[in-house]
Amino acid sequence: MSDWLPEERDAVEAAGLIAFKETARWKGAFSDVKRLLDDREHMPRGSKEKRRLAAYSKQNR
Numbered sequence: 363m364s365d366w367l368p369e370e371r372d373a374v375e376a377a378g379l380i381a382f383k384e385t386a387r388w389k390g391a392f393s394d395v396k397r398l399l400d401d402r403e404h405m406p407r408g409s410k411e412k413r414r415l416a417a418y419s420k421q422n423r
Contacts, residue, residue, distance in 0.1 A: 364371070364382065374381045380388045406414075 366381075371381070380391065382388065383392075
């Protein structure tokens with residue numbers, strides 16, 4: 363549900379934009395992004411990896 367007026371919703375759709383996740387357009391765009399990301403190698407964030415290594419080194423002293 364939305365508190366948008368029908369004119370506002372129609373204006374967003376006419377502009378080719380995505381405003382709500384339940385639309386078919388959003389679902390298609392989301393699946394496209396997920397498909398592209400599935401093909402890429404996972405690279406952990408630098409700070410997360412540093413914390414993991416620090417915790418590992420503390421355990422193995």
